[in-house]
Amino acid sequence: MAKKSGQISYYVYINGRILGKVDKPEEFVAEVRDARRKGLVSGEVNVAYYPNLGVVNINTDRGRLRKPYIIVENGKPKLTADIIAKVKSNELNFNYLLRNSIIEYLDSEEEENALVALYESDITGKTTHLEVDIASIFGFTINTSPYPEHNSLARHAMLANFTKQAEGLYAANFNQRFDSRAYMLFYPQRPIVTTGAYDNVNIKSHPSGQNFVVALSTFYGYNMADAIVLSKGSVDRGVGRSMFYKTYADEERRYPGGQKDKFKLPPPTAEGYMGEHVYSKLSDDGIIEPEMDVIDGEALIGKVAPPRFLEENIGTGGLEEKMRDDSVVLKTGEKGVVDSVIFTESTGATKIVKVRIRSLRIPENGDKFASRHGQKGVTALIVPQEDMPFTADGIVPDLLLNPHSIPTRLTFGHLLEMLGGKAGAVSGKIVDGTAFVEEGTKRIANYGKTLENYGFERLGNETLYDGMTGRPFKAQVFNGVVYYNRLYHMVSNKIQVRSRGKVQILTHQPTEGKARQGALRFGEMERDALIGYGASLLLKERLLDQSDKTTVLICRQCGSIGYYDYIKKVAVCPIDKGSDLVEVDISYAFKVLLDEIRSLHIMPSIKLNE
Amino acid sequence: MKSEPKKYSVESGDPVGMIAAQSVGEPGTQMILRSFHLAGIESTISTSGLPRIVELVDAKKRPATPITYVYLDEKIARNFDKVEELSRKINEVKMGDIAKRVLENFSKGKIKIVLDVQELESESITQKQVAAKVEKALGLDTKLDGDNGILVNAGTRNLKTIRSTSVKIMRMVVSGIEGAGKATIMQDKKNGEFYIVAAGSNIEGIIGVEGVDKSRIFTNDIFAVYRLFGVEAARNALAYELGKTLKEQKISVEDRHLRLIADAMTAGGSIKGVGRHGLSGEKHSVFARAAYEETLKHLIHAAAFGEVDIMAGVTENILVGKQIPLGTGAVRLAIKKEDLAKIKPVEK
Numbered sequence: 030m031a032k033k034s035g036q037i038s039y040y041v042y043i044n045g046r047i048l049g050k051v052d053k054p055e056e057f058v059a060e061v062r063d064a065r066r067k068g069l070v071s072g073e074v075n076v077a078y079y080p081n082l083g084v085v086n087i088n089t090d091r092g093r094l095r096k097p098y099i100i101v102e103n104g105k106p107k108l109t110a111d112i113i114a115k116v117k118s119n120e121l122n123f124n125y126l127l128r129n130s131i132i133e134y135l136d137s138e139e140e141e142n143a144l145v146a147l148y149e150s151d152i153t154g155k156t157t158h159l160e161v162d163i164a165s166i167f168g169f170t171i172n173t174s175p176y177p178e179h180n181s182l183a184r185h186a187m188l189a190n191f192t193k194q195a196e197g198l199y200a201a202n203f204n205q206r207f208d209s210r211a212y213m214l215f216y217p218q219r220p221i222v223t224t225g226a227y228d229n230v231n232i233k234s235h236p237s238g239q240n241f242v243v244a245l246s247t248f249y250g251y252n253m254a255d256a257i258v259l260s261k262g263s264v265d266r267g268v269g270r271s272m273f274y275k276t277y278a279d280e281e282r283r284y285p286g287g288q289k290d291k292f293k294l295p296p297p298t299a300e301g302y303m304g305e306h307v308y309s310k311l312s313d314d315g316i317i318e319p320e321m322d323v324i325d326g327e328a329l330i331g332k333v334a335p336p337r338f339l340e341e342n343i344g345t346g347g348l349e350e351k352m353r354d355d356s357v358v359l360k361t362g363e364k365g366v367v368d369s370v371i372f373t374e375s376t377g378a379t380k381i382v383k384v385r386i387r388s389l390r391i392p393e394n395g396d397k398f399a400s401r402h403g404q405k406g407v408t409a410l411i412v413p414q415e416d417m418p419f420t421a422d423g424i425v426p427d428l429l430l431n432p433h434s435i436p437t438r439l440t441f442g443h444l445l446e447m448l449g450g451k452a453g454a455v456s457g458k459i460v461d462g463t464a465f466v467e468e469g470t471k472r473i474a475n476y477g478k479t480l481e482n483y484g485f486e487r488l489g490n491e492t493l494y495d496g497m498t499g500r501p502f503k504a505q506v507f508n509g510v511v512y513y514n515r516l517y518h519m520v521s522n523k524i525q526v527r528s529r530g531k532v533q534i535l536t537h538q539p540t541e542g543k544a545r546q547g548a549l550r551f552g553e554m555e556r557d558a559l560i561g562y563g564a565s566l567l568l569k570e571r572l573l574d575q576s577d578k579t580t581v582l583i584c585r586q587c588g589s590i591g592y593y594d595y596i597k598k599v600a601v602c603p604i605d606k607g608s609d610l611v612e613v614d615i616s617y618a619f620k621v622l623l624d625e626i627r628s629l630h631i632m633p634s635i636k637l638n639e
Numbered sequence: 640m641k642s643e644p645k646k647y648s649v650e651s652g653d654p655v656g657m658i659a660a661q662s663v664g665e666p667g668t669q670m671i672l673r674s675f676h677l678a679g680i681e682s683t684i685s686t687s688g689l690p691r692i693v694e695l696v697d698a699k700k701r702p703a704t705p706i707t708y709v710y711l712d713e714k715i716a717r718n719f720d721k722v723e724e725l726s727r728k729i730n731e732v733k734m735g736d737i738a739k740r741v742l743e744n745f746s747k748g749k750i751k752i753v754l755d756v757q758e759l760e761s762e763s764i765t766q767k768q769v770a771a772k773v774e775k776a777l778g779l780d781t782k783l784d785g786d787n788g789i790l791v792n793a794g795t796r797n798l799k800t801i802r803s804t805s806v807k808i809m810r811m812v813v814s815g816i817e818g819a820g821k822a823t824i825m826q827d828k829k830n831g832e833f834y835i836v837a838a839g840s841n842i843e844g845i846i847g848v849e850g851v852d853k854s855r856i857f858t859n860d861i862f863a864v865y866r867l868f869g870v871e872a873a874r875n876a877l878a879y880e881l882g883k884t885l886k887e888q889k890i891s892v893e894d895r896h897l898r899l900i901a902d903a904m905t906a907g908g909s910i911k912g913v914g915r916h917g918l919s920g921e922k923h924s925v926f927a928r929a930a931y932e933e934t935l936k937h938l939i940h941a942a943a944f945g946e947v948d949i950m951a952g953v954t955e956n957i958l959v960g961k962q963i964p965l966g967t968g969a970v971r972l973a974i975k976k977e978d979l980a981k982i983k984p985v986e987k
Contacts (some may be wrong), residue, residue, distance in 0.1 A: 285835035560953060562655050565965020573960035631942040 030329035039078065054078045054085050057334035058142070061087065066100070066130035070346060074175065086138055095134040097127075098145060098158035106149060106159045107131040146216035163189045163290075164464040166223060172226035174401045175449070175462025175512075176442035177470060184403030184440050191399040196235025196271045203274075205306065207371065207588065209384045211274040212390075212517050216267050220401075220512035221453035222446050222462040232360070237514055239268060240454070242420065242445060242507040244426035245435070248410070256377075257406035258429040259392060262414025268427050269392040270514045273522070274368065274385055279330045279357045281380040288335040290355065292316060292382060295333050300353040303328070307358065316382055318369050324364040329384045330357040361546055362525065364388060395520030400511050402443040406435060418493040418502065425496075426508060445472060447509025448489045452476035455483040456508045537577040578618035582610040586632030590623065652969030654953075655975050656903065663881075667692065685859065691884045695861065695877060698904065698912035702860050705820065705840035711833065722824055722833040725850050730822035731815040732762050734808055738767070739787075741805050748796040750805050752789040757789075764814050772813055777804065806962035816844040835857035861910060868906040870905050877901040877910070924948050926955035939950055 037135045039054040040047060046598040051057040061076045075093070078085040099108045105604040108131050115121045126132040134160070135143060137285065145158045148167070152159065164172055170189045171177045177185065196212040203213055217236045220227070229235065241263075259268070281290040293315040294308055308328050312318050315331030323329065334355040365388030373381045390396075393409055399405040419425045435443060446462065453460035456479050467475070475485030485491070490505035525543045532539055539548035551571050560569040585600035593608045598609040613635075628632050649655055670689045685704040694702055709729065715721040734741075737758040742751040752773075754766060754778045770781040770789045780792040791808065793801045815822070820839025827834060837845065840860030846853055846867070858864060859880055865873035878894070878901035885892050903918060904911050911917035915951065923946045940946070943976040948955055953963045963966040 373950075556957070557657060557661060560654050560963065560965060561661060563654060563786060565966045565968030566961045568957070569960070569962045572957055578960065614960065616958070619959045622958075626938065626942075629942075631938075636947075 031341065039085050041082050041087065043087045044090045045086075048087070048563050051085060054080075054159035059087060066133065068128070068130075071136065072127060073403075075134075075139040076137040077136075077142050080617065081139075085135055086184045088138060089288040090135060092489045093136040093138075095136045097132050097161055098139075098143070099132055099161055100130060100145065101152055101156045101159050104152055104154050107154065108159075119615060149178070149189075157553045162225070166468075167464055169226060169230075172224055172464065173230070173232070174442070175220070175222040175224055176464070176469075176472075177224075178464045179440075179442040181439040184438060187405070188399075188401060190249075191403065191405060191514060191516060192237075192401075193236040194518065195399075196517055197514075197593045198235040199237075201235065203371075203389070207276045207369075207385055208274065209276050213272045214515060214609055215270040215272070218512075219459075221510055222449045222512065224461070224463040226463070229396040231458075238449060238512050239515075241268065241425060241427040241513045242508065243428045243430050243511045243513075244506050245444075246418065246429050246433045246448070246493065246506045246508075247431055248412070248418075248429045251410040252406075252429055253433075254431075255406045255434060256431070257398060258410045258412055258522070259408055260414055260417045260425055260427050260585040261411045262417070262425060264392050264411055269396070269398065269513075270388045271515060271564075273365075273388050273390050273519075275363070275365075275388075277329050277357050277381045277496055279332055279361075280375060280380060281332070282334075283377070283379060284335060289379075290332055290334045292330065292332050292380060294331045295354040296352070298352070299333055300336060300351070302354050303356075303358070308356070316370060316372075317384060319366045319367050319370055323359050323367060323386065325359045325361045328356040328358050329367070329386075330382050332356050340384035353559040360544070362543070390519055390521065392515070395524075397518045398428070399514050399516055400443055400446070401514070402440040404430075404438065404440055404443055405516070406430070406434070416496040418506070419498055420491045420493060420508070424508075428511075428513065432507075441469075443511065444507075445469065446511050448473060448476045448480075448506065450510030450512070451485070451489050452479040455480060455485060476528075517524050532577070536621060537579065539576065573614070573616055577616070578614055578616055579620055580612050581620060583613050583635050583637060585609045585611060585637060588636055589632070590620070590635075613637070643677065652966055655899060655954075660901045662892055662896045663692075663732045663885075663900065666892060668887065668888065670888050679757075687884060687887050692881065695880055695884070696881060696904075696913050698861070698902070698910045698917060700862055702840070705838065705860045705863070707819070707837040707840055707842055707845060707856065707858040707860075709822075709835040709837060709845055709864075710852040711835070711858075712850050713850050715850050716832045716834070716852075718980065719824075719833060721850070722835070724846065725824045726824050726835050727763065727814070729816055729819050729845055730762075730833060731817060731819045731839060732764065733767075734811045734813055736766065737762060738809065738819055741809055743801050743805050744797055745796065745801055748801065750791040750793055750801065750808065751784060752791065752808060754787045754789065756787050762814065769813055773808065773811065776811055779804075798952060816848070818843055829912045865910055870908055870910070872896075873910055874901045874905040890969045922952065923959055924950070924952045924955040926958050927952050930954050930958065 030061050036528070038050040038052050039057075041049050041051055041057070058076050058078045061070070061074070065074055065076075066069045071089070072097075074087065074089050075095070076085065076087045088245055095609060096451075099106045101107070105334070108126070108173040112121065112126070112131065116123075123132075123248050126453040127134075130559055133252045144155050145153045145160060146156045147160050149159060149164050167177055170192070171185050173192075174180070174185065174188055184252060198214065198217050199211065200206060203211060214237065216239065218239045219233050219236050220238065221240050223233065226278055247253075252258045264270070279292075283289045294311055294313065295302055295315075297305070307326060308331055310321050311325065311328055311331045316434040317323065317329045317334070332355045332472075336351050336353050363386070365386040368387035371383045375381055392398075392411070394411065396408045397405060398408065417425045418429075435441070442462075449462060450461040452475075475486070476489075481487050481488065485506070488507070489505050489509050492498065493502045493506045493508075495502060523543070525546075527539075527546055527548050530539065530546045530548065541547040541550065547615065556568065556572070561570070582593060582602075583589070584591050584604065584607065586609055587602060587603045587604045589602060591600055593599075594601050599608050602610055603606060623633050651848045667689065670692070676875045686702070687690075687708055689915075690703070710716070711722060711725065715725065734752070737755055739753040739755045742753065743749075744751065752769075754769065759766065759769075766783060766787065766789065770783060773779065773791060774781045777791075779794060782790040782792075784790045791804070793804050795801065817836065818839050820833050822837045822839075825834055825836050826832070840858045840863040842856055842858050842860075842863050843866065846856055847853060859876075861873050861876050864876040878898045880891070881897045881900065882894060884896075892962065900913075904913065911921070913919060915932045920933075922928050922931075923938055925946050929937040929941075931954075937963065950956055950959070950961065952963060953958030953965060
């Protein structure tokens with residue numbers, strides 16, 4: 030775009046559209062920025078120039094990511110100690126700083142033209158801006174985790190995911206809400222180690238975790254490969270305990286032809302009546318009462334619906350209307366207590382009933398926990414308190430974390446939080462874990478000093494005693510306090526077993542999926558493994574005998590599938606009307622295939638070889 | 640003690656094809672992500688990794704990057720000048736490589752070829768030679784024009800003919816062997832012998848050149864090997880190329896698996912791919928073919944021609960729910976227990 034020789038002129042784009050040319054881009058850009066600082070153009074305008082492309086970009090549109098910086102002029106930041114004092118005493122506010130061009134927002138393009146100093150001491154003559162806070166080089170998510178500068182970026186990405194999955198006080202009005210699924214942590218705590226960003230966004234008023242006493246120790250191999258060991262004593266006292274809420278809802282729908290559903294106890298005459306025991310807990314109006322214990326298969330909302338297909342029942346003329354049972358039943362594998370029942374109405378003036386079930390989720394083997402350093406783990410053992418290792422002070426760790434989970438993941442922030450958390454816990458003070466507040470070594474020294482003041486070892490190591498023998502461990506064990514989140518992946522919501530059960534109507538093969546009490550798929554690769562091993566009978570058992578085996582009658586003469594006439598007590602071939610048939614075991618899927626081929630007017634025949 | 644070959648021999652009924660397929664397929668899943676080239680080592684960078692495996696297994700008629708290694712007779716193999724001369728005989732030069740441009744004069748029915756003098760020099764071809772080639776190949780009158788031009792009389796003023804003639808001229812092979820590709824001279828570091836690497840696969844042409852060692856010529860084009868040396872050579876070449884490609888990716892697969900795959904692909908006397916148009920598509924069983932791809936096509940064909948499935952394979956037996964004729968299913972009862980009692984010992 031730029032001319033090769035002589036006067037170079039730069040194209041000016043405004044929001045990507047060409048506006049004109051300028052000959053002296055640096056002066057032009059400086060002028061725009063000056064105008065912005067003087068308030069002549071909006072503070073939302075950003076301008077960037079690219080000497081290598083010969084382009085000046087002015088951006089005023091929405092959706093740009095912008096970040097505030099302190100303006101530096103002549104080697105001096107415009108935010109002086111004076112102003113800071115006034116802001117602190119509430120004389121001035123942030124908007125004042127913006128209006129008076131002490132702080133300005135840059136977008137990612139304009140930032141490329143700026144020379145930003147991280148600390149005030151780094152400012153040179155060329156510096157144009159100063160970071161408001163060094164921690165602001167990270168985004169919000171990273172800044173809410175403690176000691177982020179000591180953790181690897183990959184772990185930060187994981188942390189961001191775990192934070193979303195953490196149980197906590199998700200809403201203060203949870204008792205009035207009918208969320209389809211909700212998890213409420215008992216005794217949520219504020220973290221001992223917090224950060225500036227965490228404190229400023231008000232999540233401390235609805236926290237989503239608890240401070241665990243953690244010892245970095247193995248326990249008979251039970252915490253290998255990201256497993257964790259919990260203390261039964263802690264679990265019994267409420268560590269990681271939570272409540273699971275689930276809402277079942279139903280509506281009295283209207284159908285064309287004036288028919289509608291009705292909430293009521295389904296009469297035994299209703300089509301699809303599931304038996305008296307299913308409806309035994311419903312009250313007279315057909316709806317279950319609060320504080321009733323329910324298990325899977327029991328009805329929560331009794332409802333009858335008009336029959337699915339209109340039948341011509343002339344003559345019978347019964348006064349009784351034909352009905353179909355359409356009750357809401359607790360899903361398989363679930364149980365709990367009816368927490369609350371509400372009646373309401375939809376915009377279409379149909380009745381709606383919502384039933385909220387609550388059930389306690391005490392941590393058990395297979396439940397998932399994660400710290401704020403992307404360190405997740407699954408409970409593998411809950412040890413009775415008397416068998417857990419303890420310190421000389423009688424402190425029993427809530428959680429035993431395998432030391433091997435630290436070095437390969439490069440989450441040194443986890444170790445720092447253990448130390449910082451311990452220092453905070455003994456001194457009763459909240460510890461600041463904001464990024465770059467201090468150097469790591471200084472932090473360790475400070476925490477060590479605190480710990481020594483309270484009679485602890487300065488690096489957080491302590492002699493642990495084996496709970497089973499009472500003997501001290503030869504090595505000292507590093508322990509501390511870490512903020513742990515309980516994640517909502519719990520075995521009790523996922524566990525499913527089946528040894529026999531439902532099959533699909535079409536193929537006679539076992540159903541699939543937890544909701545349908547399904548079996549696990551013996552897939553192609555598993556099939557390959559058995560073929561490769563040569564286990565032909567095992568393969569046949571899996572794929573035929575344990576699946577869709579059917580016995581059919583096949584005509585010796587024409588090879589078509591026949592049937593057994595129970596009146597004449599004789600097998601019949603429908604093609605040649607003979608009765609020379611043999612029983613053959615085939616897969617139902619093959620029978621369906623033959624049926625479908627026949628439906629295309631093709632006659633498949635099976636030749637038998639005896 | 641079992642002898643070494645006996646220890647590793649397969650037993651009757653072993654599903655060797657399945658094991659071979661899985662043994663190549665499983666490491667193949669690891670190849671996808673790390674497909675990089677060792678740039679600059681060979682004069683021509685050849686396809687490697689998964690694309691190459693796919694190319695071999697699908698029996699592609701032409702490889703994406705054909706390469707021929709031409710070794711020379713002992714007498715000249717260490718004489719660079721002679722090797723260079725021989726390389727020039729092989730090196731394929733097209734008119735497009737040496738012509739700056741081809742100008743068509745439609746009103747006079749003439750085509751002017753403007754040659755690049757530098758290119759001519761580096762390929763040691765003269766203007767006259769080029770003109771003679773054009774004259775011979777197309778049967779048209781040519782005239783030299785200046786020191787780098789050739790005038791061709793197309794003999795017609797038909798636009799279409801002139802254009803097609805000029806395209807033909809551009810694609811014409813001026814020197815070397817057609818399909819041999821660009822030849823580069825390389826030196827064996829061990830014994831100092833020179834050899835030629837050609838970026839083509841016309842081994843039929845190259846092998847005819849005086850001074851080429853006919854016993855050591857080598858190409859990565861399986862079909863070229865098949866055409867010149869026959870199906871057994873093609874089978875060996877296929878197994879070798881598969882092994883080489885896997886080895887480049889630092890994947891070790893037992894050679895016999897690869898040889899089995901090569902055997903299966905060449906068993907019919909020609910090279911067949913493994914997919915729809917090859918091994919899988921030519922299975923005997925209707926059900927096995929229908930279970931793979933183009934279900935309807937195979938079922939309709941079976942219905943129209945009254946095909947009979949003899950249930951000898953794996954897929955069809957699993958489909959109907961029979962024991963597969965492999966492994967423990969490969970054996971059959973020869974005689975029933977009751978029948979055994981009927982057999983009387985021979986009286987002496």
